[in-house]
Amino acid sequence: MNIALVAHDKKKKDIVNFSIAYERIFEKHNLFATGTTGTRIQEATNLTIHRFNSGPLGGDQQIGAMIAENKMDIVIFLRDPLTAQPHEPDILALMRLCDVHNIPLATNIGGAELLLKGLERGDLSWRKVIRQSD
Numbered sequence: 001m002n003i004a005l006v007a008h009d010k011k012k013k014d015i016v017n018f019s020i021a022y023e024r025i026f027e028k029h030n031l032f033a034t035g036t037t038g039t040r041i042q043e044a045t046n047l048t049i050h051r052f053n054s055g056p057l058g059g060d061q062q063i064g065a066m067i068a069e070n071k072m073d074i075v076i077f078l079r080d081p082l083t084a085q086p087h088e089p090d091i092l093a094l095m096r097l098c099d100v101h102n103i104p105l106a107t108n109i110g111g112a113e114l115l116l117k118g119l120e121r122g123d124l125s126w127r128k129v130i131r132q133s134d
């Protein structure tokens with residue numbers, strides 16, 4: 001599965017700790033991240049991550065492009081709901097594309113935990129079927 005990992009600055013520590021906690025699951029999949037998020041996770045784990053641009057420089061859009069091409073299976077996007085972001089339109093566009101293409105999206109740790117546990121149980125295998133029919 002292709003998994004996108006993104007976190008706003010005040011959520012970086014959370015996504016790093018989450019990646020450490022679920023490293024054994026993540027290492028079985030292809031990981032993608034916005035620039036700084038990917039760097040922080042790589043520094044703290046042994047995970048290999050394809051890093052896109054930093055979010056404000058187009059990284060959210062690059063992940064959105066993969067979603068639009070049906071190449072992303074899961075998006076974990078730990079948003080900071082209390083801080084205005086200069087690239088808010090890009091953030092909304094990424095989440096909108098998840099809804100357009102029915103891509104499982106978690107925007108907080110609670111949802112992310114469910115997605116990872118579901119992934120491990122095989123609950124998301126329908127994504128493989130959809131990708132094959134492309």
Ligand SMILES: O=C(CO)COP(=O)(O)O
Binds near residue numbers: 007035038055056059
């Ligand atoms: O801004 C972001 C998502 O909108 C995240 O970008 P970085 O991972 O580069 O900080």
